[in-house]
Amino acid sequence: MLIKKKNAAATAEIEMSVATDVSIENCDKKCEVCLKNKNCEADLRNKNIGVVLKNKNFANFKKCKKIGKKCEKNAKKPQKIAKNDENFLEVLLVGNPNTGKTTIFNSLTCSDEHVGNWHGVTVENKQKPFVFDGQNFMLVDTPGLYSLCPLSFEEEVAANTIFEHSGCKIINLCDQNNLKRNLYLTLCLLESGANVVVAVNEIDKEPIYKVDCKKLSAGLGAEVIAIDAERKSTLVSLKKALCKKQNSKGKTPRLPYLEKLPFDKEILKKWLFEAKNSKKTQKKAHFLNFSENFWIMKAYEKDKKFFENLGLDAQILFDAVPKDSVQILAKVRYDFIEKLLSSCAQRTDKVYGKSPLDKIFLNKFLAFPIFLCVLAAIFYLTFFSLGGFLSDLFSGALSALCNPITNFLRVHFGEGFVTDLFENAIFGGIGTVLAFLPQVVLLFFFLSILEDSGYLSRVAFIFEDILGRIGLSGKSVYTLLMGFGCSTTAIMTARNMDDRNAKIKTAMLCPYMSCSAKIPIYTILGGAFFGAKNIFVIFGLYFLGVFVALCLSKILDKSVLKSKKQSFILEFPPYRASSPKRLAKIVWKNVKEFLLRVGSIMICVNIIVFLLSNFSFSFAYVPKSGGTSMLQQFGKILAPIFAPLGFGNWAVVSALLAGLVAKEVVVSSIAMFNGVETSATKLLAQSVLLPTSVVFFASKASVISFLVFCLLYTPCLASIAMLRAEIGGKWTIISVCLQLAVGWLSAFVIYNICLAVEVFGAWAVAKVALGALVPLLAVWVLARKIARKKLCQHCNGCTRNCKKR
Amino acid sequence: MLVGLSIKMNMKTLSEAKVGEWLKIVGFAGEGDGVQRRFLELGFVPGESVRVVAKSLQKKVLLVEVKGYLLSVRTDLLQKVQVM
Numbered sequence: 001m002l003i004k005k006k007n008a009a010a011t012a013e014i015e016m017s018v019a020t021d022v023s024i025e026n027c028d029k030k031c032e033v034c035l036k037n038k039n040c041e042a043d044l045r046n047k048n049i050g051v052v053l054k055n056k057n058f059a060n061f062k063k064c065k066k067i068g069k070k071c072e073k074n075a076k077k078p079q080k081i082a083k084n085d086e087n088f089l090e091v092l093l094v095g096n097p098n099t100g101k102t103t104i105f106n107s108l109t110c111s112d113e114h115v116g117n118w119h120g121v122t123v124e125n126k127q128k129p130f131v132f133d134g135q136n137f138m139l140v141d142t143p144g145l146y147s148l149c150p151l152s153f154e155e156e157v158a159a160n161t162i163f164e165h166s167g168c169k170i171i172n173l174c175d176q177n178n179l180k181r182n183l184y185l186t187l188c189l190l191e192s193g194a195n196v197v198v199a200v201n202e203i204d205k206e207p208i209y210k211v212d213c214k215k216l217s218a219g220l221g222a223e224v225i226a227i228d229a230e231r232k233s234t235l236v237s238l239k240k241a242l243c244k245k246q247n248s249k250g251k252t253p254r255l256p257y258l259e260k261l262p263f264d265k266e267i268l269k270k271w272l273f274e275a276k277n278s279k280k281t282q283k284k285a286h287f288l289n290f291s292e293n294f295w296i297m298k299a300y301e302k303d304k305k306f307f308e309n310l311g312l313d314a315q316i317l318f319d320a321v322p323k324d325s326v327q328i329l330a331k332v333r334y335d336f337i338e339k340l341l342s343s344c345a346q347r348t349d350k351v352y353g354k355s356p357l358d359k360i361f362l363n364k365f366l367a368f369p370i371f372l373c374v375l376a377a378i379f380y381l382t383f384f385s386l387g388g389f390l391s392d393l394f395s396g397a398l399s400a401l402c403n404p405i406t407n408f409l410r411v412h413f414g415e416g417f418v419t420d421l422f423e424n425a426i427f428g429g430i431g432t433v434l435a436f437l438p439q440v441v442l443l444f445f446f447l448s449i450l451e452d453s454g455y456l457s458r459v460a461f462i463f464e465d466i467l468g469r470i471g472l473s474g475k476s477v478y479t480l481l482m483g484f485g486c487s488t489t490a491i492m493t494a495r496n497m498d499d500r501n502a503k504i505k506t507a508m509l510c511p512y513m514s515c516s517a518k519i520p521i522y523t524i525l526g527g528a529f530f531g532a533k534n535i536f537v538i539f540g541l542y543f544l545g546v547f548v549a550l551c552l553s554k555i556l557d558k559s560v561l562k563s564k565k566q567s568f569i570l571e572f573p574p575y576r577a578s579s580p581k582r583l584a585k586i587v588w589k590n591v592k593e594f595l596l597r598v599g600s601i602m603i604c605v606n607i608i609v610f611l612l613s614n615f616s617f618s619f620a621y622v623p624k625s626g627g628t629s630m631l632q633q634f635g636k637i638l639a640p641i642f643a644p645l646g647f648g649n650w651a652v653v654s655a656l657l658a659g660l661v662a663k664e665v666v667v668s669s670i671a672m673f674n675g676v677e678t679s680a681t682k683l684l685a686q687s688v689l690l691p692t693s694v695v696f697f698a699s700k701a702s703v704i705s706f707l708v709f710c711l712l713y714t715p716c717l718a719s720i721a722m723l724r725a726e727i728g729g730k731w732t733i734i735s736v737c738l739q740l741a742v743g744w745l746s747a748f749v750i751y752n753i754c755l756a757v758e759v760f761g762a763w764a765v766a767k768v769a770l771g772a773l774v775p776l777l778a779v780w781v782l783a784r785k786i787a788r789k790k791l792c793q794h795c796n797g798c799t800r801n802c803k804k805r
Numbered sequence: 806m807l808v809g810l811s812i813k814m815n816m817k818t819l820s821e822a823k824v825g826e827w828l829k830i831v832g833f834a835g836e837g838d839g840v841q842r843r844f845l846e847l848g849f850v851p852g853e854s855v856r857v858v859a860k861s862l863q864k865k866v867l868l869v870e871v872k873g874y875l876l877s878v879r880t881d882l883l884q885k886v887q888v889m
């Protein structure tokens with residue numbers, strides 16, 4: 001409680017310091033402002049802090065936020081972090097991927113950032129303040145990295161953060177179970193002269209390495225602390241260490257192996273002198289504060305990209321090191337680690353990440369069926385058994401809650417605009433969506449368990465073969481699976497792809513994965529028309545989404561977005577079960593997010609749709625005065641486009657249009673148009689079947705085509721914005737157009753097939769399809785064989801199994 | 806000359822390794838680039854013992870045990886790692 005209070009005080013202080021220098025001339029300052037403001041904004045959600053902010057000068061906070069947004073545009077991509085104010089001491093949290101950095105970050109700053117058992121969950125810097133012993137700290141969580149020579153996008157973010165904050169304290173988090181490789185990064189950091197506190201994360205009770213922290217500390221010449229996110233006392237000792245380091249100047253790192261690496265220091269001095277005086281480096285002066293050892297190591301690592309970014313020519317340095325310097329350096333570092341660990345750690349025979357379960361999960365024949373079963377189980381539980389039950393309960397409770405209020409409104413306001421607004425837009429519209437809270441939360445819950453389990457790395461391993469063929473990588477599995485939850489957050493995780501083209505492709509394919517916002521559409525419309533058979537429709541839709549994504553990937557790979565051979569290197573984390581505490585957190589977080597979403601965007605959009613659909617262009621209230629509403633007129637213009645899909649109805653088109661903002665709105669708009677008054681999903685489902693209602697589907701074929709279109713067209717504004725931020729404007733436009741086109745075409749094809757089935761019967765259609773497919777397949781196989789014969793240069797006309805290929 | 810030849814005869818790349826076979830890393834083929842550096846950072850240093858634990862269906866990805874942990878790597882990258 002005390003810490004929380006102090007936190008609140010800290011945030012108030014940020015806000016105060018922000019309020020003092022709000023000027024538009026100095027952009028750097030402003031960026032600091034806006035980043036800080038982001039924190040304020042996030043903290044605003046934490047009630048305790050928000051209250052303080054509100055009570056103090058909230059007006060100022062708003063003002064800063066505006067300017068903050070402006071400079072966000074001005075500032076270039078690399079994320080700047082607020083520089084050391086006098087009040088704040090910055091601390092970087094650095095470490096290998098999947099060592100639990102964000103978990104520690106969450107417990108130190110009492111926040112709730114996304115964590116998972118996969119490397120590359122965190123893809124950008126996150127910062128938050130915390131207070132200890134009267135000192136304000138600003139903790140920065142960085143993405144994981146293996147060394148100071150980054151390869152992928154998110155590693156670059158982390159490395160640049162370290163370079164730009166050369167004076168800052170660094171908490172180097174090491175996983176106790178994989179100490180050898182984790183210490184490699186520690187050595188890199190120590191060499192660079194960084195101010196490092198090594199924190200050994202004790203995740204497991206029976207670790208692979210039993211470390212004696214004192215001995216390790218003596219061996220490294222740096223502070224070493226054992227920490228555990230669950231135990232507060234260990235966190236306190238870490239915080240104490242952060243304070244202590246600041247007072248005493250700290251130990252000097254002991255790295256005896258550096259002497260084994262010959263380097264002519266005269267050359268370095270000369271080069272550094274020139275570099276310091278060159279104009280190019282003046283903007284990046286902070287780099288040149290690094291120790292001499294750092295530059296020698298960079299020369300040994302032959303990190304050309306690093307010097308290019310600085311705008312320096314380092315050929316002289318590269319010439320001064322031995323030819324295979326990279327190997328020598330790595331060998332020397334690892335030898336030092338081995339020696340160190342043999343003296344200060346006991347090692348068991350276990351291998352990190354190895355598990356007998358892998359024999360089953362990676363089995364040639366079982367791997368795929370198991371994965372499909374896992375997915376099927378998740379969706380079955382979400383949609384039907386458990387989810388359906390919870391959703392019904394919740395829906396019942398909601399309508400019981402709504403009814404007295406509508407009655408009250410009717411009595412006091414009579415029939416008219418106000419009552420309609422509440423009944424239709426708020427209770428009918430929002431209520432129907434709100435009824436799906438249990439299902440959406442359940443889906444995220446299962447996906448989080450999957451993410452925590454470590455199984456996803458195995459899935460990536462299994463799927464690399466197949467996905468490699470269509471130009472994706474096994475790593476895409478994570479992004480695509482997260483797409484089942486929410487496209488917007490999933491798109492961001494595409495950053496951990498190594499190849500730019502693969503990143504764009506993965507991000508573009510995310511929206512085809514049916515996201516959780518589409519659950520209400522499937523359940524209500526599918527349920528109305530297909531009843532118990534809806535399970536096949538829903539599974540079919542999910543399957544179709546994946547199928548379309550895979551086909552598109554292949555097409556994109558063949559045409560515009562050829563991916564280079566990907567460097568597929570992925571760690572295998574151990575299997576882990578989520579703790580009950582974490583499960584409760586996941587549920588609470590998702591409930592909160594869902595309610596926030598419904599309470600903000602959904603209500604706004606619903607009210608807008610209500611106003612548009614109930615007022616004519618002359619601002620007359622349609623239900624009373626008659627005439628056509630604005631939406632009706634607009635919908636009628638667009639309706640012919642959708643006539644070939646079987647739903648050329650203005651209301652349906654308007655619902656789709658509103659659905660561009662957020663997919664849940666599709667259902668709430670339909671509820672509004674059909675005049676559903678309470679949050680009864682069953683009423684809505686019945687209304688769609690009635691020919692007299694505004695939104696009415698004539699046949700099963702038209703419903704299926706509508707569902708398919710909903711599945712494939714642009715998911716929401718937020719995802720478009722995220723796409724723009726991640727892959728740029730050009731690709732976003734292409735992506736959105738593609739989504740609309742693919743959605744329309746697929747819906748058209750499926751509608752016509754369904755119509756044919758309805759008219760001629762399923763068997764006849766199957767016969768025709770088979771009749772067409774067999775010759776086509778034959779032609780394709782022939783064409784492929786001929787093409788292969790021509791292409792093979794190793795031998796004259798070989799078969800597919802040519803070993804020389 | 807003869808010694809060099811015999812070493813060459815024994816030498817193979819990690820991509821050709823059988824499952825469960827312990828091998829010693831000798832060096833890397835080709836120019837030193839980012840990928841080679843990454844391999845070294847991950848613990849594939851000369852003299853280190855490694856072994857392949859599992860292979861994917863089409864053998865395009867191998868699961869390698871190195872420095873006491875597991876890493877899945879594409880076969881075309883492992884072609885650059887020379888082992889004995």
